[in-house]
Amino acid sequence: MNRLAATFALTALVATPVLAKPAPIDVTRFHTAQTLPRLKGAAVIVEAAPGADQSSLENQVWLAAVQKELFASGFGSATPGAADVVAEVRVDREVQKREKTRGPVSVGVGGSTGSYGGGLGVGLGFNLGGGPKEFVVTRLAVRIRDRKTGEALWEGRAENRENAKAKEADPAMAAPRLAHALFSGFPGTSGDTITVK
Numbered sequence: 001m002n003r004l005a006a007t008f009a010l011t012a013l014v015a016t017p018v019l020a021k022p023a024p025i026d027v028t029r030f031h032t033a034q035t036l037p038r039l040k041g042a043a044v045i046v047e048a049a050p051g052a053d054q055s056s057l058e059n060q061v062w063l064a065a066v067q068k069e070l071f072a073s074g075f076g077s078a079t080p081g082a083a084d085v086v087a088e089v090r091v092d093r094e095v096q097k098r099e100k101t102r103g104p105v106s107v108g109v110g111g112s113t114g115s116y117g118g119g120l121g122v123g124l125g126f127n128l129g130g131g132p133k134e135f136v137v138t139r140l141a142v143r144i145r146d147r148k149t150g151e152a153l154w155e156g157r158a159e160n161r162e163n164a165k166a167k168e169a170d171p172a173m174a175a176p177r178l179a180h181a182l183f184s185g186f187p188g189t190s191g192d193t194i195t196v197k
Contacts, residue, residue, distance in 0.1 A: 022168045025181040025196045029156040029188035036187060039144065039153055042085045043078035044070050049090035049143070061171050062091050065179035066142055073186040086147050092139045093171075095164060134164035140178040158182040158196075 031039075046067045048054040066089050071077065078084070137159070144154040158178040162169040168177065181196035188194075 022166070022177065023160045023162045025158050025160040025178055026193055027156065027158045027181050027184070027188070027196055028193045029154070029182075029190060031154045031187050031190050035153040038146070039075075039085065039187065041074060041076060043076040043083050044085050044087050044144070045078060045080050045083040045147075046070065046087045046089060049088040049141075052090060058171050059089075059091070061175045062140065062179070063089055065175035068176070069179045069183035073183050083147050085144050085153060088143045088145065090141045094137045096135045096137055096161075098133045098135065135161050136164050136169040137161045138174050138178060140182060142182060154187055156182050156188065
């Protein structure tokens, strides 16, 4: 009986949920050697991309996060009419479901006999998910263009897939994380996709 009690106690410890870490972020940037000198020290304004609601509260969170990272990357601030470049911000968020693949509880029993005695073991496995899981896929795209000519000088995108129940899935947490990852090591290597944890 003591062996059985110990097995259940050990199973309970193993089944204790572990706090999940924030999901990694995939980042890709594009630019050319000719456009980079025009970005150095440029005065920038940040706007929602065409078609997005510039005044929505959620968009304001993303615009502020991108602006903060641009200033940290060496850009200057300016009024709309005096800016050298415009940073256009687009955000797409999509909820995906992953269906349950197995039952919530499984039981296994094993035994052994031999000249030195016998034994019986009971193991329990718990699927703590209990049902379909929802994930939020967030894509942040920023395009920096020349204000006068409209020419694209730099483009980048950051994407991650977070558990919908995680605090990092909330825009207030996701915006600074993705913006920081996108502008980390600005301007980045053109065409390379890196993973930021």
